[in-house]
Amino acid sequence: MYSRRGMGGRSYWKEEALMTNRMTSQDSKTEPRKPQLTDFSRYKVCDSYCNPPSATDTPAGGRHRLSRRQLEELDACLKAKDKKALLAIQRHRYLITGQVQRLVFTETATSTAALRAASRCLKKLKELGLIDTLSRRIGGVRAGSGSLIWYLSHAGERLLRLHDQKEAANRRFFEPSPYFLAHTLAVAEVSIQLMELCRKHQMELAELQPEPECWRSYSERGICLSLKPDLYAITVSGEYEDRWFLEIDLDTESPTKVIEKCRRYHQYYRSGLEQKESGVFPLTVWIVPDTDRKQHLLEHIRAAYDKQPRLFAVITAEELEELIRQGGEGDMLC
Secondary structure (H helix, E strand, O other): OEEEEEEOOEEEEEEOOOOOOEEEOOOOOOOOOOOOOOOOOOOOOOOOOOOOOOOOOOHHHOOOOOOHHHHHHHHHHOOHHHHHHHHHHHHHOOEEHHHHHHHHOOOOOOHHHHHHHHHHHHHHHHHOOOEEEOOOOOOOHHHOHHHOEEEEOHHHHHHHHHHOOOOOOOOOOOOOOHHHHHHHHHHHHHHHHHHHHHHHOOOEEEEEEEOOOOOEEEEEOOEEEEEOOOEEEEEEEOOEEEEEEEEEOOOOOOHHHHHHHHHHHHHHHHHOHHHHHHOOOOEEEEEEOOHHHHHHHHHHHHHHOOOOOOOEEEEEHHHHHHHHHHOOOHHHEO
């Protein structure tokens, strides 16, 4: 089922049907353009993609909607770090203060100084009415300002759209459920860890797509279907390139639901669309809270797809670094 090839003393697995996620730069003519996860599993589920209502759409709690001219004046006054923080929050929908720090303030001498700089930046953006915080915190009030959960206000969205040629419809705002919020923050955490791991090991994070950018459309038997990973990433180490679909599991769904989503991956694999586009099919990685959940999912996936191509790996957060460095191979696949 597999043919093995090695380059530079290092080997990788490539399925004859183009299933594997590992390839070298010579296999494709087209160049693609260890911290632990916070425990968010105590929260419950929802399916929201909108932000909660902001108390203000204007600087310092004013009552009038900012005009385009006012937004342009604000935009001209913002520093590069301010705009980077806005874009980070827009991309991930919700971020806690420490996550903004790790995304934006990466060149500060110490982590304490970086956190202070992030807090000052976020306070400024909130006073300008461009971002706001949820009433709930991660870790409670005693966790301090670092536990605040930030989101883009309507004014912040309008400011970022100033340079966007596409007309975007205004979104309805409503409060996210605890689980949706927890899952969104967990996905953001994995994104940040991927960036940090690639910097640490001098790897390239060639692409990182959050939802809904990473979603894929396909059809089976004339029915239009969608595959909705939490993240899609391409990492490059030397001459080796790995492609990943990432699923962040908080141990809130039954194995039956996980198996159903695995079925969608097998359907999409059979469509051949991803292989036609990039030459390989990404490895789908389930990141789970603990070893008990890992073993449970491994048993169910192997039982359900024993005779099928091995498209999946199940890991804990502590195993993410090794997987990204070494690629998914051999016995770990299921």
